[in-house]
Amino acid sequence: MIETRGLSARVGSFTLREITLTVPAGAYGVVIGPAGSGKTTLLEAIGGILPVSAGAVRLGGRDVTRLPPEERGVGLVYQHGYLFPHLTVAHNVAYGTTDAAGAREIATRLGAADLWAREVRSLSGGERQLVALARALARHPSVLLLDEPFNALDPRRRSRVRREVRAIHRERGLTVLQVTHDFTEAGLLGDIAVLLDAGRVLQVGAPDEVFRKPASPYIAEFLGAENVFAGTVGLARGPVEDDDRRGAASGSGYRALEFHVAASPLTFVAVGDADPGPGYAVLRAEEVVLSREPGSSSARNTFRGQVQDLATLGALTRVTVDVSGLPLVAALTTSSARELSLAPGVEVYASFKAMAIHLC
């Protein structure tokens, strides 16, 4: 288990402030945040590389706040690997262990066996990351701290290594905390996500929860939610569809709400536990369905608008629809966009369910 309580640390003019988080034993935590938010600093403070100015770090239930790194039982992999350049790959991987066979085995498992006799200087960035991972894992740490360990790998190798690391994590019951910029990776790997910004924790929760229910519009935008609107939350006056009620029943204290968008005359029907008053509505583009005719679905929110812009990226197309002056972004497959003959100026209907709106 990784546990920090009010953890503060300082690097130059940057301060990590009162970080409180828990990654349960055997869980895979991911830290997400913009550049300079303190992600690496957090790992270094947990690993004992940086002195802690306040608060406590507990690893596996043991208070390690004042212990040096070598007594914490952590493995640390930096983004750039930091392989020892005066040693070969073999010596790097076996650096922290006396079990040479085990070191070789973990390198083989991660696909770094071919690099065994190579000089560090001759390795590519991706290869360095593989060796750095093998080096950290060869020592059998109980806690693994990973700082964007896959970002230099090519996509094919990345997914293979990611799977392998996840498998090793399960087999060994490792507790992992990984820094990533990649939201997909965070969703794929993480049991728990920690969102960090300006040295503070903004939100902690299951990745799906953090992505679907960001605690603030800033988090929503950072996590890539295209539709974030300011407005006012109010209690719903009309009935909410059964479909939406079933969804609402899964949470406790949820009620039918309305959201009046500040920048337009639109009102969204929503379901949630937000208090009436000023707030924000977050709607992911994947939740918006486009059609050329008003549909007969259970979606409580259907608006007529005009296609403003289309951006195609392979099989995915993002369509911006002007709904009463409000730009609403929908994400759909490129083939769907083609079937609907979407083009700027075309009139469409944009629909989304009340449950798709997250109010914060």
Added chain:
Amino acid sequence: MYRVASVVAALVASCFLLFLAAPVFALVAAAGVRGVAKLGSDVELRDALLLTALTATTATVLGVAGGTPIAYFIARRAFRGRAIIAALLDLPLLIPHPVAGIALLLALGRQSAIGGALLATGFRIAGSRTGIVCAMLFVSAPLFLSAAREAFARVDPRYEAVARTLGDPAWRAFRRITLPLATRGLVAAAVVMWARAVSEFGAIVILTYNPKVASVLSYDRFTSYGLPEALPVAAVLVVLALVPLTALRALRYERGIGTM
């Protein structure tokens, strides 16, 4: 335009090189062969060169042993007053060397507390080989400290951090990782210190005129017998100085560790 600028730059560079090389070439051409030939017959010159090499090496060994931990500490630890300490360590570079000699005489001469106490136990500093080593150490150690500090600063502390997470206590991480990665810079720093010690005159002549190191012998012959007698000594010193400098350049240009 670019071509004209290139020609002008090449001309300026050539003049500058000529300015640096001409005196050295003139000296070696005038008395290099004679100086090397004198090594066989001139016992005083041979002894002076041997003494110079011995005392400069001793000073360098002491400088490396005492300076390495200080350089590492200043390069790695951020603490209040770091800039002041670094400036104080550089200070001997700014003091005119005869003044440094006077300062050393005040601190270590027979009239001083330290020098007097040591003399009482039979250990003389001023006017001895120890005095030469002290003078060399004082004026050349700051060069080692400064270059060694840079050598350590160039090694990313994260290498050491990783080694610590792999089970190394601080000292072992330093020995296995930081020291090997800084070695080239440290050797280069030691070579510069040694070369500076070899060439020292001003501080040594105040603290210890006798026994004579090569620089003092060259001065002594110049004042006693004139230029013809001083030239071979000076020329031999220049020729011998080429050895550490060539070694230094070879270290700098060789592709190796510490450049990652």
